[in-house]
Amino acid sequence: MDSRPVINASVSPKGSLETLSQREVQQLSETGSGSLYTLFRQCALAILNTGARTDNAKTILEAYEDFEVRIHQQDRGVRLELLNAPADAFVDGEMIASTREMLFSALRDIVYTQSELDSLRIDLSTSQGITDYLFHLLRNARTLRPGVEPKMVVCWGGHSISLDEYKYTKKVGHELGLRRLDICTGCGPGVMKGPMKGATIAHAKQRHVSGRYLGLTEPGIIAAETPNPIVNELVILPDIEKRLEAFVRVGHGIIIFPGGAGTAEEFLYLLGILMHPDNRELPFPVILTGPRSAAPYLEQLHAFVGATLGEKAQRHYRIIIEDAAEVARQMAQALKEVKQFRRERNDAFHFNWLLRIEEGFQRPFDPTHANIASLQLSRELPPHQLAADLRRAFSGIVAGNVKDKGIRLIEQYGPYEIHGEPTVMRPLDELLQAFVEQHRMKLPGGTPYVPCYRLVG
Known part of the structure; x- marks a missing residue:
């Protein structure tokens, strides 16, 4: 992806955004190895890059290596200073309204997520605790509308x-x-x-x-x-x-x-x-x-x-x-x-509390080569458990196709190896081959698709 025109700008939120504490602003403003800043910068760049026809996260990040976002505390809220931002996000020097809304939604979610994780109220050791945490995140985003x-x-x-x-x-x-x-x-x-x-x-x-x-x-x-x-x-x-x-x-x-x-x-x-x-x-x-x-x-x-x-x-x-x-x-x-x-x-209309979701579907799966290789896809598993493991296998393929971390892992260690018995691997191979032939793995154009996986079984 070639570099495109950039712009420097100062942006304030449209509507309202809860005032951040000095500690939260400091966390976000750490430009070195600060993980929270890195996360917000990546999300902000993606939002500002809306409309670009690419599905390679690594390419987008490399095209705007000089992009920076600085967070400033103000009496009336927060102001973002953008350096070397994609110019397509602006019209006559003014940021497009939908882009500005989404930019501050990202700030809201990332800051609140971190503050919730730092809270002793959050219990991620149980299924119910994970669901409660999700509920808090959605409620803070004003997504849940009772009635x-x-x-x-x-x-x-x-x-x-x-x-x-x-x-x-x-x-x-x-x-x-x-x-x-x-x-x-x-x-x-x-x-x-x-x-x-x-x-x-x-x-x-x-x-x-x-x-x-x-x-x-x-x-x-x-x-x-x-x-x-x-x-x-x-x-x-x-x-x-x-x-x-x-x-x-x-x-x-x-x-x-x-x-x-x-x-x-x-x-x-x-x-x-x-x-x-x-x-x-x-x-x-x-x-x-x-x-x-x-x-x-x-x-x-x-x-x-x-x-x-x-x-x-x-x-x-x-x-x-x-x-x-x-x-x-x-x-x-x-x-x-x-x-x-x-x-x-008597279940809520705005949040499906009665739906049972086991921890196996809630625990984050890190698609490393070791974790993907440890999956053993077998018809001997209960169907809902096999579905969970198949989901993890596809999660690895998605990571290797489009996610920055996954792409870098594939470049370093080669394709993921997915293991399983023939009764599962044969239909899986047929489905994946069809995805490749129908250009469903990547956006059309550019270099031919190179599988990020290898089926073993």
Whole structure:
């Protein structure tokens, strides 16, 4: 990625941001080896770089090596001084409003996350403690809105998709918006943008001015999938596991479009949770959909689930091909069941407390070569546990494809080795080969995709 025009600027928050303590400002301002500053700088650069067509975090960071962000305490709040920032984030010297909002959302989330971790109230040793911590993070971000009926639809799918698939995601988003449903995605390009774009037009047609476009991300992925400008609520969670849990806690239903390794990771995470016996009666609508051209992809993903997790896993979702209106109708109808269920159980509309998520799905998985190699993918495992381990394998592939740390590990030690028995590895190999052939691993163009993994079994 070639260097682009840069600009120096001073930016104050739009709206409100809690005043930071002197200690918090000092933590963020440490430019040397300060981990908190490094984290915020990376997220800020990704937000300022919105619109760049690249999915390589390492490339973005290297293109703006001289970028700095300095945090200044003011009587009325906080001011950010940006040095050598991407000029595309500004118009006539003024930062674009959506960019400024997301920039200070990043500051809010990163500072609050650190202060919460430093608090003795936080207990990350238990499943309930992890969920409570996530609840505090989302509440601080003002994402949780009590009393609002279930209408948050999560849309998952790839950032590297065909134009035909992208147009279809906009059609589905449009149909959802006509029914006044809100959209939540991973906040990046591709499927993370299309449904939001469609919904904005539909909300305008319905004169629905309070539409929500919630983007959930985490520091390791944000540079590779920079937020799209439609997002009007951005939340940066500490790690991928808390991001995934946030999706299923705040979302009321999920639509899965074509994607690659990241989408498979999300799908396996979801299936692993829904297959837990404690969640058997809990309504959680899941729809796989795409245009006619994506039918082979959806069929292959369906076959992979059947071959590895079994027929029971396949019962947790339905597949709809080339019918955006039917997708929206079925989702809207299913959300009525979610509403009735939560009322009968006195469960909150804004946070899915009743959903059982085991610690294995909550503990951060560090995709090092040793950790990936230690996975033993076997049909002898309980299905929900196999789903968890398959999710970890795909997490490693995502890291090796687009995350700065993962890319550097692959450069240093070579491809990850994924181990498992043939009954799992054969369908896994077929699925991954299809992802490569369909250009679902990376954005099209540039150098040919070189796998960051090797299957052993």
